[in-house]
Amino acid sequence: xxxxxxxxxxxxxxxxxxxxxxxxxxxxxxxxxxxxxxxxxxxxxxxxxxxxxxxxxxxxxxxxxxxxxxxxxxxxxxxxxxxxxxxxxxxxxxxxxxxxxxxxxxxxxxxxxxx
Amino acid sequence: xxxxxxxxxxxxxxxxxxxxxxxxxxxxxxxxxxxxxxxxxxxxxxxxxxxxxxxxxxxxxxxxxxxxxxxxxxxxxxxxxxxxxxxxxxxxxxxxxxxxxxxxxxxxxxxxxxxxxxxxxxxxxxxxxxxxxxxxxxxxxxxxxxxxxxxxxxxxxxxxxxxxxxxxxxxxxxxxxxxxxxxxxxxxxxxxxxxxxxxxxxxxxxxxxxxxxxxxxxxxxxxxxxxxxxxxxxxxxxxxxxxxxxxxxxxxxxxxxxxxxxxxxxxxxxxxxxxx
Numbered sequence: 466x467x468x469x470x471x472x473x474x475x476x477x478x479x480x481x482x483x484x485x486x487x488x489x490x491x492x493x494x495x496x497x498x499x500x501x502x503x504x505x506x507x508x509x510x511x512x513x514x515x516x517x518x519x520x521x522x523x524x525x526x527x528x529x530x531x532x533x534x535x536x537x538x539x540x541x542x543x544x545x546x547x548x549x550x551x552x553x554x555x556x557x558x559x560x561x562x563x564x565x566x567x568x569x570x571x572x573x574x575x576x577x578x579x580x
Numbered sequence: 581x582x583x584x585x586x587x588x589x590x591x592x593x594x595x596x597x598x599x600x601x602x603x604x605x606x607x608x609x610x611x612x613x614x615x616x617x618x619x620x621x622x623x624x625x626x627x628x629x630x631x632x633x634x635x636x637x638x639x640x641x642x643x644x645x646x647x648x649x650x651x652x653x654x655x656x657x658x659x660x661x662x663x664x665x666x667x668x669x670x671x672x673x674x675x676x677x678x679x680x681x682x683x684x685x686x687x688x689x690x691x692x693x694x695x696x697x698x699x700x701x702x703x704x705x706x707x708x709x710x711x712x713x714x715x716x717x718x719x720x721x722x723x724x725x726x727x728x729x730x731x732x733x734x735x736x737x738x739x740x741x742x743x744x745x746x747x748x749x750x751x752x753x754x755x756x757x758x759x760x761x762x763x764x765x766x767x768x769x770x771x772x773x774x775x776x777x778x779x780x781x782x783x784x785x786x787x788x789x790x791x792x793x794x795x796x797x798x799x800x801x802x803x804x805x806x807x808x809x810x811x812x813x814x815x816x817x818x819x820x821x822x823x824x825x826x827x828x829x830x831x832x833x834x835x836x837x838x839x840x841x842x843x844x845x846x847x848x849x850x851x852x853x854x855x856x
Binding site: 500501502505506517519520521522524525528529532544547548549550 | 604605606607608609610611612613614615616619637638639640641643644646647648
């Protein structure tokens, strides 16, 4: 029973986090250009191993941001597996990050009072 | 291991065909997965554990396909279109020298007849009766068969590109590997028909019923599925490529995971579907 509750709790928090994937990625890219696996790895490390972003979720977020002109990409050196594609944030991406951060801080302020 | 991961990606993207960015997408993802695998190995995992953890963390490929747009509309990567398919099939049809080709045969009774391999290209066959006939490998390119009947007929491997079979009954017919491209099938019925490996491409399938059917390896591409019903159908290894499935009915249908993922990508309503 306790197990079930924990599982439900886990799923909810993961959905909540997923909604912020774009913002998390923009934040990481504002520190410098990065490639896909580097982003997943950093998220895993920075969250103290609590959040493992699925490759597909991260990738679809990158493609969405790229399509919207918030990030751009370029091919890097060939590695043993394939080629790394690096992503860098654009001014439009920085703007979106600022807006999302403002939204989040405001929502957090309200939720802190209500929850 | 690189090969194994490449195989994993190849099979994950296989149902989506050769969408334009596929090579780039796979190359990039392979680099990511390979590095992840190496990291897990370096962390002390066995080959099998590392491989399993890598593919487990991959997630749902349909999420990626929501962002990576395939070629849209009825245009596909090799530039084919309804127009091109019709032109090609007319060209082939015109070349035929068969006695049935380009012939006016309205309301003919051709039931229980052996017509395997027959060539009916361009023929006018409205309201004709082909019930119980053997039409294996027959050609009906650009033929007009509105209101005709093919009950219990064998149309295995038949070519029906550019034909008009609106309101036609294919009840209990064998359509294994039959090919319908740029065909008008509005309101056609397929009760109890065999449709394994059949192809429906760039076709009008509005109001068509596939209810209670078992579809194995059937291929739907760039076809209109408005009010098309797959109620209680069993779908395995069925491909839906570039189809708008939002207004199709899948209530009570059973399907495999890949078919489910493809339909999800095609915006189908899948609330009452059983995934096996």
